[in-house]
Amino acid sequence: MLLRADAVDSLPILPRVELKGSLEPVVKPPVSEEWRGELYLEDHRGVFTSHSKMKLLNRRAELALREAETWATFAGTYDGERFSSLWKILLKNQFHDVLPGSSIREVYSEAYPELEKVISEAEEIAEEAMCKIAGKGRTTLVFNSLPWEREDYVVLNRQVDGSQRVPEGFLIRVRTLSAGYAPLNKAQTTQVKILEEDDSYIVENRFFKARIGKNGRLLSVFDKEAGREVLKSPGNRLVAYENIPGWADAWNIEKGYRETCFEISSSKSMVVCKGPLMASVCFTYPFRRSEIKQEIRVYSDSRRIDFKTTVNMKDRELLVKAWFDLDLNAEKAVSDTPFGVIERPTTRNTSWEKAKYEVAIQKMIDLSEHNYGVALLNDGKYGVSAEGSSIGLSITRTPVFPDPSTDLEETVFTYSIYPHVGDWKEAGVLRRAYELNVPLRVVEGKKGSKSFLKIDSGNLMLEAVKKSEEGDDVVLRLYEFWNARGKARVKLSFNVKSVESVDILESNSVERDISISRTALDFTYRNREIITLKIRR
Template sequence: MTHYITTPHPGHDKNSIYRFYTYNGEVLPETVTGIWDNYRDKEINDELLLAFGYGDGGGGPTREMLEMRRRLERMPGLPNVTTGRADEFFNQLENNVRSSDRYVHKWDGELYLELHRGTYTSQAFIKKMNRQMEHLLRNAEIVSAFWGALAGFGSYPSDRLYESWKIVLRNQFHDILPGSSIAEVYEDSRLEYAEAEKLAAGAFADGFGRLAGLVPTGVSSGWIVFNTLTWDRDECIRLPWEDRFGNAIWESADGQRLATQRIQSDNGEAALLVRVRNIPGLGYTTVYCKEAEEASADGALLAADQPAQPIVVAESSVATPFYEIEWNAEGQLTRLYDKRTGRELIAAGETANRFDVHEDKPLNNDAWDIDIFYYESVRQVSELKSVRVVEQGELRAVIRFNWEYESSTIEQDMILYADNPRIDFPTRVHWQEHQQLLKVAFPLAVRATSATHEIQFGNVERPTHWNNSWDFARFETCAQRWIDLSERGCGVSLLNDCKYGHDVRDHVMRLTLIKSAVSPDANADIGDHAFTYSLLPHEGDWFAAGTTIQAARLNIPVEVAKLGGGTSAEADARNGAALPATLRFFGTDSDHVVVDTIKKAEDSDDWIVRCYEFAGKRGNVRFDAHLALQSVEEVNLMEREAAKVGHSGQTFETDIKPYEIKSFRIRFS
């Protein structure tokens, strides 16, 4: 970090703004003096680090660098230059700081890089595959670990998971995932991601199939609905249409009647939506298709009381149990009224779900950068070609919008649910514009000086104003699955399934969708794109609204398979015992802790369970397993340095601090 912050690029003009050297460290008189001259805390520490060698693409130190280091060691007028190890340097630095009687400034918070903001968005396909593969591999590890705990880890797909993870991690290498490589790199990446997906999907299918095989189907046709998230959830599952569904009744594992809706796609293929309630977190439930006479005697009494048409669509408006929404002749939302809070959520005189297109020609590094002056040139996508109702039923309504912009087209569905306040916008774009930046904007009637952004294992608040240079430098920021802008008592979250670039200024939230640079790939992001973003108006703040949960639901759907009764080998593995119709393999009573990972340990047949606190809340957390525990140990991220954790039966507890990550090694009896 010292090298990254303080080492000037060789050949800089000392009278101009410094450009710092980050990729490759050269041993030259000017880099040595540059570190020394720029460093201000010499009274606390007078030993500095110059990381030398060619790092951009590899290569390391050269003979010339080593010889130059030797010559500079006793060069008059220069600091003494010696070689050493980075760990020794940082250990000594820590000792110097600890023993100093001077004031030592400490930084608590984000170290924002005021550069390369375009890498959050460039090469959208790579960003999407990275997100999807991380989730697919997570799911594959979870179902494989569940099966291993039941029947032994002999069939755990370690090799396939390892190879798939290796491909995914290789494609996170600089410059691949940032989107700043040449075209040939992304041709290779597409092939590699296809291989990684095949390996991970196969591992998941094997584990899921084995688990499903142990759940008896009973007399009626049944389906297993698997939930790999920490939280219980209600979801609409989609099944290919069968003629017998027309007169069938659908029931949950406990005999409750389930609401359904028949839908049909543009190609004529029909499907059935079934609303499944109370799907256990890190577990599953089952649903059954029955003839009318097979249905539970109490089925009518337990039927959902949802009205037949809870969503009413008019010519340019729609009303749901949650909202009243209107749009104009350009397809932009002019009204979003939240019935729960009694609030108009779109800023007066403005429009939302508005596509902004900016000229994007940074001064340097086309694929890497977005320069602040891009704000000065903007056009709106306003050529609406059609609006039509695609679906309207008991569970949801789908309204489809089609736009044209120059040589590009945008097709978008607005999905509104009868029992979920989330508004989904699945979007398909055929993009043909070079050096254009596509964003979607939501100007809100919300006053807040900061917005919350999800980052890995937590979240961070960033200012919505440009009070000083540090504020406006963050005119484009990176987030994971959601951002949120809230007042006390009311707010709006913006979720996504594969995007990372965002900007929030004053009351306007925007998500960056496409950045089509021309260098180093002349046709970057030209072609077809498919992504989903969602709007989640809410009462209270993002935590009370369950924004993290809704974003996880958007990104990691439930998995569904038809029950088949299992195989003899699977029955033998469980000594003939079947799994129940509903089961939670593992869970927690905490509302602020995510169970992020469950996998086989690297060196044993134990489970590794990794969790983190995401709300900034301290407390005691209890975990419950389906099987009896033999031992529980807290370990580090390398699955080492074990410390025993007390347990009783199938339960153990731990204390967790705000945003803390904890890993446990679990052995079952």
Template sequence: MLDNGLLRVAVDARGLVTSVVEAATGREALAPGAAANLLQIHRDLPNAWDAWDVDAFYRRIASDVTAADSVRVLREGPEGAAVEAVRSFGSSTARQVVALERGSVRVDFTTEVDWHERERFLKAAFPLDVRAHEVAAEIQFGHVHRPAHTNTSWDAARFEACGHRWVRAGEPGYGHALATASTYGHDVDRAVRRDGGTTTVLRLSLLRAPRFPDPEADQGRHAFSYALVPGAGVADAVREGYRLNLPERAVPGGADVAPLVAAEGAGVVAESVKLAEDRSGDVVVRLYEAHGARARGALRASFPLAGAVAVDLLEEPVEESPIEVSGDWVAFALRPFQILTLRLARG
């Protein structure tokens, strides 16, 4: 059992996660009797374009990788704990680590695979105890919603979809997110509990092994990092997706450093910070609204600010600059998913 006061995670003798409970709500994230971070292998024989296509019938044949060569506590202490499981399957091996850190609202997973399969598809499954009508997946500067059912031929054609840093499945008022730093394909399916309730299975696509045009495609060692965020709304998914992909970096021997810029406002994300291309010394900041709602935000600079203006991708001022400058603050309003680029002149 891994417990940090916020989450309680059960890992069984196979090294599989069998329970994730939020301490605040007491709600179980996983479907009854199911195991998360479960590796599943499918035969992968597309009708055409071996390396590029995935055909829906790959799901007909699947094998769960549940046996473990070894399971051990990797570390434990006040900063966090981790459990390691090593597995062998086919001609390959996998090392999976489940970790829970102090103060964290997510369960971290690391999967290292020495992959030597042929025409196989490797997935990591997370059966979630929510009835999701649709899932939300991040794209650049926003997210899209896709159905979790196959009611129409269009829905059925979305058996494999892409996402950037996170994908979220939920029912009204509650859901769970998978954040990922290393894999961008996923699929979603529905399952039925013993009591007749509907659950949702999210699976991350890890590896394939096509023979054409490169018979050695994907062969060798790979490492994947992803995390389960129970009780996550879209805002939580955005936050943990960034935290997983851009972890805090500590530099020893120095004093605390203030952020160059700090963004405030619900849904306002500072995506990029750079110097202006004309070498004037101006600072260019690109922001966007990440929740799909209207937002009012502000940007605070840690340096004296002589002025600010909204610019285009060429870093040239736009005709109408929808911002207000007061001291070292720049205030603005954003439409859903709007992108705003600011050019800050240093005082």
């Protein structure tokens, strides 16, 4: 390397090369121009969707490790070497071209089992930690790793008072603590009702009245609280596009992909659940040699409508999207990114806007007016189109190069629409997206309850609770996503001796005002900041 550096330095047409020690100060060159916003690549839009199972395993591995680290930290069972090993497997499989879905078949024959092992081990770690926290006993305890109190649905393996039989077990709505646990406590509920008509189903809860056609289309969603219709035209339109971009098959979605397409309709439907907590209808969509099944679920006390989807793709060179045309006047879409959110225009006024016919998201995308909006949530998809007031979620792609078996395996995932009063901030849309991705967990143990952590600011998200890289400190990693600055308070379950604000590598201090009051700490934050706090107890 040193000889090559000397050779490069001697060539007059190349930049000068100067080798210095790492301890010398780095002189930053003056900035003449600055780019603020998204660096959107007008290419390779297909990698957000190619290889559905890879995308699904990636999401579940990330969240399983988050869950395991959280409970292991609170339980005192955190094994740094084991977590490091699991994270390295996940990160290796996020490398180009693995996560993008543009690798050869042999890569996924190794990647899938590796990620499944990561998920299995992480769930085992979390289960062991929760059992240690719960202690020995026969009380059913509900655990919640998210830093706010939740009223949500959980599935049990046995029937209890107030539960409903569903395909996975027994569904019940419960109340539990912020980043903690509490005994199974049935929350107060209303009822959801379903009525079958000749060509449609009418499903109604306390928030809205929905009409679902027997072809699988969402014909109407009338928001009773807001007094308005959610849809401009039938929603949940499944559209298949013939997409053959040439050599970059797995990488690209053609600009003119909409020119050759067909809509997919359900051939049969049946009511699965009739309430009182959940009503659902199952639809079967056969097309060519492929098949999609969906169970559309409406809950008694939730604004969320879930589309639990099972995809079996045999046909090649297709892109399938689920479209929702919303009755909104929206000129921008908000979606989450790692450690933040991004706003993008939904207009098509310039060549730059027209190029963004497929963009990347994480768990949600939202279109909002001043006081109303609709979010599309998901638990394992990353590609979407947002045009005007329409959202099209990409649910599968089947390129033949470099892997002709792309998406031949069955995948099961859920996407949801979430109509809400107020804009995305007031409605807590990012929290609702996390709730879809991070379900409540159930463990048997000693009767009791405890909240380990609570954050008083709705614009901060807790992304990680872990043991410090060096020492036995507790590390909290949060991020600000409203583009706001202010002061926040975190309440903990233990006395705090000291707190240090550090960078994401936990190597250098970051200036921040912090004060401690026994089990609580107050700290300042800035707009869209990633905050890492190292806490000594």
